[in-house]
Amino acid sequence: MYRFLLPLYLLCLGPLLLPAQPLIGQWQSWLPTLPAIAVAQQGDKVYCATSSGLFSVTTGAEQDISRYSKVNGLYDIGIRAISSNENGVLIAYRNSNLDFLSGSNSYNLPELLRKQTTSDKTIFRIYPGGSNMYLCTGLGVVVVNTTAPEIAATYALGPVYGFTVLNNQYYAATATGVKTSPMTGTNPADYRNWSAVGQLADTVSNILSFGGQLICQQGTKLYILQNNAWEPYYSGVTNLAVQGDYLTISNPTSIVFIGKDGSVGTPVQDGLLKAIRQTTGDKQYTWVADSLSGLLQYDGQTFSTISLNGPASILTGQLLFTNNTLYAPAGGVSDSWAANNNTGVYYTYSNGDWQQYTDSLHHDIMVMAPDPAGNGLYAGSFGNGLIHIASDGTRTYELPNQKISGLTTDASGNLWIAVYGASYNLVCKKPDGTYLTFRSTYAQSGNAISQLIADDAGQIWIVSPQSNGIFIYNTVSNQWTQYRQGSAQGNLPSNDVNCMAKDKNGSIWVGTGTGIGVIACSTCDAVWPIIQQGNFAGYLFQDEEVTAIAVDGANRKWVGTHKGVWLVNEDGTGIVENFTTDNSPLPGNRIYSISINPNTGEVYFATDQGLMSYRGTATEGKTMSKDSVLVFPNPVTHDYGGNIAISGLADNSLVKITDVSGRVVYQTWSKGGLALWNGVDYTGHRPQTGVYLVFASSATTGEHLVTKIVFIN
The missing domain is CATH 2.130.10.10 (YVTN repeat-like/Quinoprotein amine dehydrogenase)
Known part of the structure; x- marks a missing residue:
């Protein structure tokens, strides 16, 4: 099974569209850029896998970045390991599914995922050997022919954690030491053709060949094979890789380069090296997948970060879209309403660009709301109170040490605040800056409240977790109402x-x-x-x-x-x-x-x-005018077969599309302020090349010409 693979940024483009505006029915992904877990180089591209996605960067001066996901060719999510050879890049997922990227194609190899077995199918590592890739798995070695591509063989040895080839011999790092089998003359799929190498009897986590010698890893120690015995070689190691003429070994915060002559370089340390997961590279650059810093490039002198346009983490807070900007807080709570203790981070997305904002003193920013006075917005920290972020970036801190769990504004310019766990847990900040506090007259376990909504009748609707249902506070009558499960108590489906x-x-x-x-x-x-x-x-x-x-x-x-x-x-x-x-x-x-x-x-x-x-x-309906109505794509080229969108209309508008002679070719009603046309007339044919007129009318306006569409066949 294969797909045509496109870089994600290409999927966001349509005729006369900005990159940030996908076509109707299209998806965009902004999967977390951290943690970086694996790295591989293939030609002039370096691929970096994160917990949820994959991206590549070219090694030239421009450093063009492409992102890959299920939107544009991948078949799964949750990468565990990647590796590359001259044919492409092999991606192994946590569920044992496989994707192979080759040129502009993406191939899915689901056989291991679908294999019915009681053995562990976890993929620990991938070794590239010529046109084959060797998967180190819980059931043994799985051989992938990347030319086909297909799974070609399985060597059922039990858990294998590392693999290499030297002098026409296979070597496997297993739970009972290092084992070997000839590449030719015997069947490596028969476990009886594998024999022990050296005296190591416990788990060996990795093995590789370097300078014509075998080096294996057991725990944090390296051993070299000499006269069929494993001799101590180096200690304090968590990762190792061959990089040209050097053996690259690393622990979480430093890298050491060892030459083929055995010369050991000075450990390389840097503030960006915080949690190294894997390294790769060539004679010019070393590339590092670091869990906390992302993908790093090292030129022999300095480290630099490869920055992606998107959020670095999972967004567990409540999304807010206001003033043409998406606000995405990264803080949150567990199912039992305990703070996640995430750093106080939120992201904004506007006009195709992401920005990250960090407040290290206020963890778990989980809710946000616009300032009713129009000067920026408010952010709520679950444990460190309320933050006012002015339009110029100035921050003011209020309600210190409180667990802010909900924010909303009303028509009178008040900010309403849910303070989880407080005795008087509903707080109103008035336009003059003074505060009022309230508490429901109904019993509530844990004083637990969260999401707030202000309705059009001067009432505040309040979600109350811990099986309390919903409270309603009427700001006019100063009365409280509670909704719970049961026909006489509000008839909610559940109190949760x-x-x-x-x-x-x-x-x-x-x-x-x-x-x-x-x-x-x-x-x-x-x-x-x-x-x-x-x-x-x-x-x-x-x-x-x-x-x-x-x-x-x-x-x-x-x-x-x-x-x-x-x-x-x-x-x-x-x-x-x-x-x-x-x-x-x-x-x-x-x-x-x-x-x-x-x-x-x-x-x-x-x-x-x-x-x-x-x-x-x-979309939301608008006050309709020629300037408000937009057609996209426009012009409609001969190779476009998707929906044509007409936006900026009034709610529930009747839309008619005619040719220049006035003949109606299509008619529809808008959904909100957006109408769609599939690009064919009532006879099922595509209109001829020319200009077509769009007329619209609503409940409050007569029929007007609002825009034109150009077809090019």
């Missing part, structure tokens, strides 16, 4: 509430541990939407853990769970889309947060494996 969202009708959608409830007013019981699928009907997400809800421009709901993400229609009675790791590029099925760019319809999913976005089919 994870998230909420307010839709365009003012209804509150509540995500719980066993499904969704919809509350139309503060005195209404929650209704459980019934979804129809074929001849079967059931409650929406019944018995599913709902972790995130976001409302798009057409009032549809994107719903995140522990089993992927769904798009349901406005009233929750039908499924529009469903994405999982099995049927889409989604990197992980556990969804932490969802946010939507209202102008483009791009939907951002923060998962347990990294961030991914999908260009949706609905």
Whole structure:
């Protein structure tokens, strides 16, 4: 099985589009750039594997970077090892799946993944030997012919941790020492043709040939084979590799180069060397995969970091899209609401560029909200209080040592703050800077509150974890209401509430541990939407853990769970889309947060494996004018066969597309402010080369010419 492989940045391009604006239905990935776990060089490219992704950098002065994921050719996620030869790069995943990148093609080799066996299929290391790659696995050595490419043989030796070839002999580092077998004349697939080498009887973790000699690693010690006996060679080693005329050995914070003549260089240390995982290189550069610093380049004098445009870590906080910018905090809490103790980091994404901001004094920044006064925004640290970040970057710290678990603003310019665990855990910061504190009149275990929503009636809706359901505080009447499970108590599907969202009708959608409830007013019981699928009907997400809800421009709901993400229609009675790791590029099925760019319809999913976005089919409606309406792609070239998007429309606009003579070729309704055309007329044919006129009308406007589309066949 193979795919055509494209660098990720090419997939983001369409005719007359900026790189940051993918086409309708396209995905973009921003998988974590840390930790770096493996590195390999193939030709003029160096490949670096991270916990969730892969990228390459050219070795020339330009250092062009390409990123690889399930969006553009890979078949899996969770890399364990990589290696390269003249044919390409072999990628081994933690689940034992394999991908092979060769030129512009990506081949999947799933045989080991699918192999039914009780043996351990973990892949520990890959040794490149000519056109073959030798996988060191828990069941033995698996040989991959990279010319085909295909799995060619298996040598069932039990766990093998390292492998090399010298003088027409195979050598394997095993749990019972080093073993060898001739490359020719016998069958290495028969374990009886392997014999012990030397006196080491315990686990040997690696072996390689250097300068015509064998060197193996046991624990942190190296041994060299002399007269069929293993003699001590070097100690304090965690990794070793052959780099041209040098043996490169390293521990977590230093590298030593040993020449073929046995000369030992001075240990190389640097502030960037913090947790070395693997090294590779040539005569010009040494490349280092460091867990904490990422991919490093060493020119013999200095180390430099290869910087990627994207977040370095998993984003466990609540995503926020405001002022044309995505804010992505990296802090969070466990399922039991204990702080993750992540450094106080958040990221911003705007106009195709990512920026990282770090506050080392405030760990676990997990929620953010715009400043109601328009001067920057607020960030909440779970344990270190509230941070005001002004537009000029100035920071002010308030509510010290408090666990900020939720933020929202209301129409009166107030900032509402959830302080987890405090006696008076609902706090209001007024426009004049003074504070008011409140506490629910209902019992609440652990004084636990988190997400907040301000509705249009002056009420604050409050998620209360630890099975407390939802509280509502009416700021006008100073009254409290509680929603819980049970017909007389609010009729939530469960008391375990994870998230909420307010839709365009003012209804509150509540995500719980066993499904969704919809509350139309503060005195209404929650209704459980019934979804129809074929001849079967059931409650929406019944018995599913709902972790995130976001409302798009057409009032549809994107719903995140522990089993992927769904798009349901406005009233929750039908499924529009469903994405999982099995049927889409989604990197992980556990969804932490969802946010939507209202102008483009791009939907951002923060998962347990990294961030991914999908260009949706609905945007927020606008006050319609010629200047507000945009068609993309435009012009439509002969080789384009996707949807043509018309954005910047008013809500629920009627859109007509005509030729210059006035003949209607297509008509549709917009979803929010976005209409789609598949590029064919009512007869199923593609329009001829020419200019086509787009007319739109809404409930409040007559029909107007709003833009034009050019077809080039």
